[in-house]
Structure formats: C-alpha cells, structure tokens
Amino acid sequence: MCGIIARVGSGDAVQELLTGLENLEYRGYDSAGIAVKNGDGPTVVKRQGQISQLRDVLDEDLPAGAVGIGHTRWSTHGPPTDENAHPHTDEHGRVAVVHNGIIENYNELRAGLQERGHEFTSDTDTEVIPHLVEEYLDEGHSPESAFRETVRKLSGSYAIAMLVAEEDAIYATRRGSPLVLGLKEGKYFLASDVPAFLDFTDDVVYLDDGDVVVVDADGHAITDLAGNPVDRSVQTVDWNPEDAGKSGYEHYMLKEINEQPTALRQTLRGRADPLTGEITLEDFPPGTFADVESVQFVACGTSYHAALAGANVLTERGVPAQAFIASEYATAPAPLTGETLVVAVTQSGETADTLAALRRATAAGARTVAVTNVVGSTAARECDDALFIRAGPEIGVAATKTFSSQVVTLSLLCKRIAQDVTGDSNGDVRQLLEALSELPGDLQQVLDESTAREVAEEYAGSDAYFFIGRGSAYPVVLEGALKFKEISYEHAEGFAAGELKHGPLALVTPETTVFAVFTGRNDEKTLSNVKEVQARGAPVVAVAADADANDEIAEFADAVLSIPDTHHPGVAGVLANVQLQLVAYHAANLLGRPIDKPRNLAKSVTVE
Numbered sequence: 001m002c003g004i005i006a007r008v009g010s011g012d013a014v015q016e017l018l019t020g021l022e023n024l025e026y027r028g029y030d031s032a033g034i035a036v037k038n039g040d041g042p043t044v045v046k047r048q049g050q051i052s053q054l055r056d057v058l059d060e061d062l063p064a065g066a067v068g069i070g071h072t073r074w075s076t077h078g079p080p081t082d083e084n085a086h087p088h089t090d091e092h093g094r095v096a097v098v099h100n101g102i103i104e105n106y107n108e109l110r111a112g113l114q115e116r117g118h119e120f121t122s123d124t125d126t127e128v129i130p131h132l133v134e135e136y137l138d139e140g141h142s143p144e145s146a147f148r149e150t151v152r153k154l155s156g157s158y159a160i161a162m163l164v165a166e167e168d169a170i171y172a173t174r175r176g177s178p179l180v181l182g183l184k185e186g187k188y189f190l191a192s193d194v195p196a197f198l199d200f201t202d203d204v205v206y207l208d209d210g211d212v213v214v215v216d217a218d219g220h221a222i223t224d225l226a227g228n229p230v231d232r233s234v235q236t237v238d239w240n241p242e243d244a245g246k247s248g249y250e251h252y253m254l255k256e257i258n259e260q261p262t263a264l265r266q267t268l269r270g271r272a273d274p275l276t277g278e279i280t281l282e283d284f285p286p287g288t289f290a291d292v293e294s295v296q297f298v299a300c301g302t303s304y305h306a307a308l309a310g311a312n313v314l315t316e317r318g319v320p321a322q323a324f325i326a327s328e329y330a331t332a333p334a335p336l337t338g339e340t341l342v343v344a345v346t347q348s349g350e351t352a353d354t355l356a357a358l359r360r361a362t363a364a365g366a367r368t369v370a371v372t373n374v375v376g377s378t379a380a381r382e383c384d385d386a387l388f389i390r391a392g393p394e395i396g397v398a399a400t401k402t403f404s405s406q407v408v409t410l411s412l413l414c415k416r417i418a419q420d421v422t423g424d425s426n427g428d429v430r431q432l433l434e435a436l437s438e439l440p441g442d443l444q445q446v447l448d449e450s451t452a453r454e455v456a457e458e459y460a461g462s463d464a465y466f467f468i469g470r471g472s473a474y475p476v477v478l479e480g481a482l483k484f485k486e487i488s489y490e491h492a493e494g495f496a497a498g499e500l501k502h503g504p505l506a507l508v509t510p511e512t513t514v515f516a517v518f519t520g521r522n523d524e525k526t527l528s529n530v531k532e533v534q535a536r537g538a539p540v541v542a543v544a545a546d547a548d549a550n551d552e553i554a555e556f557a558d559a560v561l562s563i564p565d566t567h568h569p570g571v572a573g574v575l576a577n578v579q580l581q582l583v584a585y586h587a588a589n590l591l592g593r594p595i596d597k598p599r600n601l602a603k604s605v606t607v608e
C-alpha cells in the first residue's frame, strides 16, 4: 500500500512528482505530500485527502526544485491527517523521507530516539527513519552512509526514498515493497510502480530487495547494503502512457471493462491455435509439468476467484488441485511434496498475503509459478517461473480486465499441466481453443448490447444482492458479489447455488435481488434453485446464453443479461462475469460512489 515517487534531473520536479502521484493514487488516497530541494533544504508540503487537494495547496504557493520525493498514503499507523501524511522529517527539517511498507520494530526505535531527546510529530512508523538519519549525520556520517546505517536498523517491509539538505541526490532502497528506477537522459525517477513515470520514460530497472540506489543529475549507482556494486539490467516496458490514462472514460474501471477484448487478444497472442489444437506457452513447452502430482493455487480477492476457475479446469481433467486463500495458506499451509506445483495468482505480483504464502511453499520445497500482470514484480522474480497475463496496466482498484486475462491464461496453463500429468495430449483442448478464439469478439458483443445499466436501475434499492451459480459459474458469482460490494458498498454475497437452501435462503425476501449465472452446464439444477428463491418472492436476474434458446430460464427470470453461446462453460463464465462487472459499475455510479477509489481499499495490498 502507499505509493512513492522520487525525481532528480534537469528542470523543475514538482509537476512531474504530482503526475507521478496521480498515477499512483490507486495505491492509496487518504493523504499525499511532496518534498523538494530548493537551496536551503527540503520544502515539505503535505495534506490529508486526495492528491487534488495537495494540488490546490501547491497552486497557491508552488515550491521549486529539481530534486524531490512524493507519497500517496493508505494509512496503516495513525489516521489520515496532515501530520501523518508523508514525507516525514527530522526535527530540524534536514532529512525528508517517503516510505511504503511497515517498519515492524518502530516502537523500539522510537523509544530509543525519545530517550535521546527526539520529539515526534506523527503516529507513523516512518518517522523514526529521518530521526535516525539525522543522528548519523550529526555523528559525521555522509548522507549515503547515514542512510545505509539507518536501513541496517530497520526490520519489516519497506521501499524508502530520502532527500537531505546536504546533497542534490535521492537515496533509496527496498525490502519487501516494490521500487523501480526509471531513466531518461539526465533524469531519473524512482517509484512504487512503472505507471508513475510512464509519461516520462519507458526505460526501467527493476530493483531487488536489499538494493540501495543513489541518484543525482549525473547518474545512478546501485549497490547492496554493504556498498558492493550490483548489476541490474535496463528493460524497456511496452505499456504506453495512454494505457494508463482514462482515454475519455468517466472512470478507469469503465475504461478497463471496455478494454477487455483488446486485453484478451494480447493475452492469447501466439498462445492458442484452434486449428492445430496447440497451446504455446513461452517457458512452458509440452512436458514441463510431467513430474507434477498435484497443484495448489494461492491468491487473494479477485485473483482467488480466478484461481478457483483454474483449479476447476484441473480437477475436471483428473489432476488433484485446490485453490487457497493466500492469507490462510500462509497461516496454515497445506501439506505438499516436492512434486506439488504451487501457482501464485496475483495481478500486481506484490500482494503481501500471496507473497507470504508463496514463501511458505518455497520453504517447504515446492516448485512455484507466478501468474501475474507485472513483469519484474516480486512474485514474478521470487517464483521459479512466471507466466504473464498481458492485460496492460490496470489502475481501477476494482480488478476487471485482469480477472478475464487471468482466467484465460490459467485455462491455457491448466490444460498444459493436465496434458503433461495425464499424458492425454488432446482431451477437450480444441473445444477450449475454439471458444477462446471467439472470446474477444463475443466479449465486444456483450459490451455493445448489455442491458446491465437498466438492470442496475430496476433493482436499485434492494436490501441485498445475492449471486448464485454452480461449477464454472461458482467463481464467477463470488467475483460478481465482490465487485458489487467493493464499489457500491451494498450488501452482496456469492453462493454456490446448491448451498443456498442450507442456510442463506433464510435471508431471501422480496427485497433480495438474486443474480443467477448459467454457463450451459448444470443449468437445470441452478434453475431449481432459482425457483426456490422465486417462491420467496425474490426478483431474479439470469445471466445466460442466448435467452431465446433458454426458454425456461427466460420464463422464470425477471430479467436476463444475455451472453453469446460459446458451447464452453469456462469461457461462458468470462462473458457472464463481464455482465456482472457492468451491473456493479452502474449500480455504484447510480449511488454516486467514488468508483475508482472505493473507501478503505487500495489496488495493491502490500501488508498482511
């Protein structure tokens, strides 16, 4: 959580820092601040609230400086106030620091500093850092040495950038929180994520845990904490700045929903050939998984729902597979052997719960694969192998296009695993590949013809929204409910359709709108469950293929959100999910919710 940016080089830093912070706002948005060097020492401006509020303050009194740092916060220690906003400084304003992560030993460090006479102005864990640096500077250390000595004292997770009065340079490091370096002819950026500086450069160095970076206008140096040089290559990212902008849409979420046909074409490019029935997955040629005996998926939130879909594909083909909520897995890992493959599904590649689960699996000797959207992310680098979903940058806190790309990527990966494990080279692969080749076009049809907005209007004001489905529809209804609750703040729950009668049916009244998802398999049983809720007076919205052909579904449903007939339940689930994304979006929009920045949430959850 939290986003940090730093910038050094020719020209003024402030506008570029603000652009960077706006591009990072998805990581936190309860307060923001910058510090720039303008001769005497860092000038700090910070405010509670969104970055637009910081901009208003800066418009009135704009500091100048070519070197600066910035931060957008998602509170972990102390409420979102001006005092708790970053950057934090020492008592004399010599040192300014921005930090993403948690300093776990801050209580002990703070107590020691207080005993030595330091006074603190915030509740944050971060504030100990500039105070420690100040002590080392007072002892005669150079800024770089003071920074290194301070970092040696920290435990926990952090990405830190520091500015000091003495030098026109930035000092930065990471451990457990992301930090990337952007380079452009005499200008350098450090940030939590690439979109922060994509407007200025696409040349990137992905830093590793323990790297210490010093940048000034003349260049950059990357070393380990002891000062030994480390070699990190420069990579050019193929995202363009428009991909990270809103392109005229009112919200990133709506833009990203509409980008799904393009995202899926990218996901599928070169990987699926319906004519030959062949799957080509970069680092995973046939035979890669021949030794695998079982598969465990670890993931959180939307990615967990995609993982459930992946586990379904494997169990259907007779490969033992299970999806785990990563935080539970990290607490109590499932038993595994050296032949267990652990697949971490994470859009960002930085989710702390997923990384913790992954590390438990690695320590137990499992082979690991990351399925992620972010090249250079921690998950991609810590796993034995990585498979990228290629959805392009996703800014909206509510994951949309990455879910579709995850499900499609996992369906290909799981078919490859199943082929290797069972030795059955064909199976039902061709049917999947045919449905996937039509998917971008089918999805465009859903986007063009959806009546989700009318449905959202019709059922606005319900007491609760339930989502039910079976088999391949089950992950979809969990995801539909998550999307609905996180952006509308209305009560929404997803249930296995058959489970409803074992308890949740007690909650169903005429004021409970029930969304029932049909994917072409087990539809009759789901229809029985629909009849059960209708008997209690609940309105039912069916999400189903070609309503005309499904006369019985259309007869019982109060409304139908139609999807093209794919003849493949897994692929039908992706289309049904898009209808539910649109319903959630329009319901939240009608309620005037801040759709891209839902309360209490952040895009990348880097705390456990």
Ligand code: AGP
Residues within 6 Å of the ligand: 300, 301, 302, 303, 345, 346, 347, 348, 349, 350, 351, 354, 397, 398, 399, 400, 483, 486, 602, 603, 604, 605
């Ligand atoms: C989904 O809309 C949420 N933003 C959230 O559940 C998210 O999917 C979860 O935090 C996992 O994130 P990851 O894919 O980056 O690991």
